[in-house]
Amino acid sequence: MKHLLSIADLSQDDILAILDTATSMHEVQDREVKKLPTLRGRTIINFFFEDSTRTRSSFEIAGKWMSADTINLTGKGTSVSKGESLRDTVLTIDAMGVDMMIIRHPASGAPKQIAEWVDCSIVNAGDGTHEHPSQALLDAYTMRRELGELEGRHVAIVGDLTHSRVLRSNLLCLRTLGAQVTLVAPPTLMPAGIAAWAAADGFEISYDLDAVLPTVDAVMMLRVQRERMSGGYFPTAKEYAVTYGLTARRLSLLQDHAVICHPGPMNRGLEISADAADAARSLVLGQVSAGVAVRMSILYHLLAGEGSTS
Ligand code: CP
Numbered sequence: 001m002k003h004l005l006s007i008a009d010l011s012q013d014d015i016l017a018i019l020d021t022a023t024s025m026h027e028v029q030d031r032e033v034k035k036l037p038t039l040r041g042r043t044i045i046n047f048f049f050e051d052s053t054r055t056r057s058s059f060e061i062a063g064k065w066m067s068a069d070t071i072n073l074t075g076k077g078t079s080v081s082k083g084e085s086l087r088d089t090v091l092t093i094d095a096m097g098v099d100m101m102i103i104r105h106p107a108s109g110a111p112k113q114i115a116e117w118v119d120c121s122i123v124n125a126g127d128g129t130h131e132h133p134s135q136a137l138l139d140a141y142t143m144r145r146e147l148g149e150l151e152g153r154h155v156a157i158v159g160d161l162t163h164s165r166v167l168r169s170n171l172l173c174l175r176t177l178g179a180q181v182t183l184v185a186p187p188t189l190m191p192a193g194i195a196a197w198a199a200a201d202g203f204e205i206s207y208d209l210d211a212v213l214p215t216v217d218a219v220m221m222l223r224v225q226r227e228r229m230s231g232g233y234f235p236t237a238k239e240y241a242v243t244y245g246l247t248a249r250r251l252s253l254l255q256d257h258a259v260i261c262h263p264g265p266m267n268r269g270l271e272i273s274a275d276a277a278d279a280a281r282s283l284v285l286g287q288v289s290a291g292v293a294v295r296m297s298i299l300y301h302l303l304a305g306e307g308s309t310s
Contacts, residue, residue: 003122007172026293039068048104049075062295094118136169138294142287151178158184159222188233213253220261221272248275
């Protein structure tokens with residue numbers, strides 16, 4: 001495996017190998033000296049053309065804990081702001097002999113295009129509304145840790161599905177692992193062509209969150225992405241929260257063992273209440289912690305593991 005561009009490129013065995021390696025990597029977090037020699041002498045560029053807290057810092061921590069040299073770049077501080085093209089920019093970085101670029105970009109497909117231009121490994125850290133594969137892998141890792149194997153488990157993914165790259169990667173990942181998935185959103189936030197997509201890929205859709213919640217093992221709440229919305233997708237924030245938010249009342253609809261996920265950043269009081277975000281069954285901070293371990297595993301599989309091209 002040279003690149004991580006889409007969950008669609010991974011088999012069930014590939015996904016399970018990444019999750020299993022992440023289990024060993026997670027132990028590093030509890031050590032006093034958090035350092036493995038695995039990627040000594042390797043250089044990794046975090047190149048983020050969009051803002052990020054979790055993904056950028058966890059990839060950087062993952063690289064540092066594995067002894068790689070890590071460098072952070074953003075569109076603003078580079079010659080992109082002087083008009084240099086994306087192709088010239090990434091070819092310039094590649095010519096310095098780096099081993100990997102981790103790319104977040106507002107354009108869907110940008111990491112795939114960059115992978116065709118350069119020699120180094122490319123990781124998609126979120127591209128437009130297309131995919132966010134490392135997020136789906138860390139979500140699967142977190143749920144599997146809590147619920148056991150995900151085959152046959154029922155996961156509801158709820159919220160702004162139209163604008164969500166996390167949805168697309170999670171749907172692919174969960175279906176590949178054999179989970180049952182139900183998407184829940186208002187009609188205005190369901191992706192176009194969802195009925196045909198659901199029929200082809202074997203997942204359910206619903207507009208009734210109260211009916212779905214008692215049947216799930218995990219509910220994943222997705223952020224309302226107001227920065228990607230050009231029109232009115234729902235009348236008011238209050239109406240959205242009442243109809244599709246994980247409110248305190250809705251927590252009582254969940255089975256005792258059911259868990260709550262949110263990839264972050266959260267809009268508290270909109271798609272998720274403070275009661276839900278901070279509940280004992282909330283895995284939100286567990287997802288963040290898993291993010292470092294899973295990203296260490298991704299770096300390992302792409303740069304050091306069997307089948308890596310480096
Ligand atoms: N979940 C996620 O991608 O968060 P960041 O935008 O903070 O990286």
